[in-house]
Amino acid sequence: MTDKQDFVDIRHAQKSYGNLEVLKDISLKVKRGQIVAIIGPSGSGKSTLLRAINDLDPLTKGEIWLDGVQVNKKLPHRQYEKHINEMRQQIGMVFQHFNLFPHMTARDNVAMAPKMLKGLSKEEADKLAEEQLDKVGMLERIDYYPSQLSGGQKQRVAIARALAMHPKLMLFDEATSALDPELVDEVNQVMKKLAEEDMTMIIVTHEMDFAASVCDRVLFMDQGVVVEEGPPEVLFKNPTKARTREFLGKHLGANK
Amino acid sequence: MGLDFSIIPKHLDIILLGCAWTIGITVVAAIISFFGGIVFAVIALYAPWIIRQPFRLVAWVFMGTPLLLQLFLIYFGLVQIGVDLPAFVAGVIGLGLHFAVYNSELIQTAILSVDKGQMEAARTVGLSRGQALRKVVIPQAVRAVIPPIGNNMIALLKDSALVSVIGVSELTLSAQRVIGKTYRPFEFYILAAAFYYVINLCMEWVQRKIERRISLSR
Ligand SMILES: Nc1ncnc2c1ncn2[C@@H]1O[C@H](COP(=O)(O)OP(=O)(O)O)[C@@H](O)[C@H]1O
């Protein structure tokens, strides 16, 4: 059932807020271990698409599939809640503003969900938190509260929190956009490490250099449609659409 | 007749016993009002309509009528329907529920002002809505309203004197009883006031300790 071709399969995703059509029939397939970047101007629907994948913002029409299972399948309310909670455990998400739990230490931020949902004992959950925080280079700060951490450190803890559920897919929504420039690299390094471990990732980003260096494929979105997609070396060097060229012209220029 | 505070030591044991009752009532009622406040807030915000509406009515009665009347109702009124509570229990329940309603108002507002991203992040790792409320949203909401809840608890201490009307020998009633024997109202009311003040200071101290403890985790 697990067709390698469509580990993540978004079919005709359509989303409206009232009269505003935010996603217009988007389809996207991602293979296991692939890394896809989504770029595009603000308001083009990147976050909405990402948040539809774990059903934080449910689609108006269309299907989301992960590893042969439909994420947003139609079920009676009760059953759907159970189903979606199970699916979300398999989909890690990292937010622009971290959304760490401020009343928990880094350790508890990471350990809480595995303890509650996977029935780990306190010792097992602690060990898991140590492993995951070590992986993102935050072991020394394991007993710190978020208020005692820098933005980059918070984001690394947030990544560890997502990884602790052993997700099949990681979603990043502008994970470095809220960071001071000097803190961006430490988070990018963690994401690169995940890439080397063949984590399947969908990354919304404004950092073209980073996208070019880690991604297998780049999508350029504008006004709710995928305008153009391709391998980074093609999309960044030889975009075919005028809109893509215009966007890249502004962005690559602004970065320099 | 002039003031004579030297009479105090002879009757101090009664006053101290009253003090102990006041502290007991306040602590137990405070605990009821704190956890009751959380439960009421969750009901008011999330329970199905059929539970929420009658509950709102009860909450409104608790806020809109005198505490004195509520105590009478619980102590004398419930007997008629076969619920015969000891005075201490009736007093503690009355005070506790009364202030639970006030705490619930604070906690409801605080729950609604917790950043939406917190619920989202909790749902994203797979927690249900209920689990996310319990582990993530409510603990943050409660931390945010510790100072105003502390103020309510001070008000609770002062209102605990009302429990004297159903015959609990707390501080105010004890002072009255001693005055009945000694005809020294000034000395003993001042003494009772001093004890209230000391308990008040202790409560503020506890509140400051709690606030300091949670200051990092906010
Ligand atoms: N809850 C909402 N209600 C109404 N409109 C929304 C809502 N969320 C997003 N939008 C609109 O959807 C469009 C796409 O938003 P978004 O996905 O956040 O874009 P991006 O992440 O690419 O900047 C924007 O025009 C935005 O105003």
Ligand SMILES: [Mg+2]
């Ligand atoms: Mg966005």
